[in-house]
Amino acid sequence: DQQVKQNSPSLSVQEGRISILNCDYTNSMFDYFLWYKKYPAEGPTFLISISSIKDKNEDGRFTVFLNKSAKHLSLHIVPSQPGDSAVYFCAASPAGGTSYGKLTFGQGTILTVHP
């Protein structure tokens, strides 16, 4: 039962263009969402997050959009740079309760930005 899905295993983009990474979730209890970037053999690096009370959050070149009715979020990177090439994971957590400290991750999308 995969509660967080990243249906695109890979994405290839030209430098300077927009990268759009997508994520769908099925658990309506999720109310906090995060994007992480990961290089091989390293830990995930936090990029940006969004709470369910918002539909957009922006930080520099990174913007996350949340569509609660569609249970869908996306990460936009503008402009894309070769250094952005990595695996991107979306993750979700529900509010409190018995889910302390548990993030549920998607399977990841490999982003390649070509110079």
Add this chain to the structure above:
Amino acid sequence: KAGVTQTPRYLIKTRGQQVTLSCSPISGHRSVSWYQQTPGQGLQFLFEYFSETQRNKGNFPGRFSGRQFSNSRSEMNVSTLELGDSALYLCASSLARGQETQYFGPGTRLLVL
């Protein structure tokens, strides 16, 4: 501020042995979560500790255990290692004050032969 540190970074063990991995959280962070990453299963939650207490546990066998010390440092132990335990083990820390971000360490790469 120093990030999350994990030791050792790499480890090779044989089947049947046990292993202990260590994690030091960001200063001031009181919650430590552990994850296992494998190519087939992705990032899977193992357990979370706060104030030396396990508050949450993922769907892993009892061979996987952990603990947290009074300084918030945490260890995880895997007993009777199996080939399938080969993975990248990640720990993450957070302030534990509600909705918040987890910050990950570099991971320990465990290879079981």
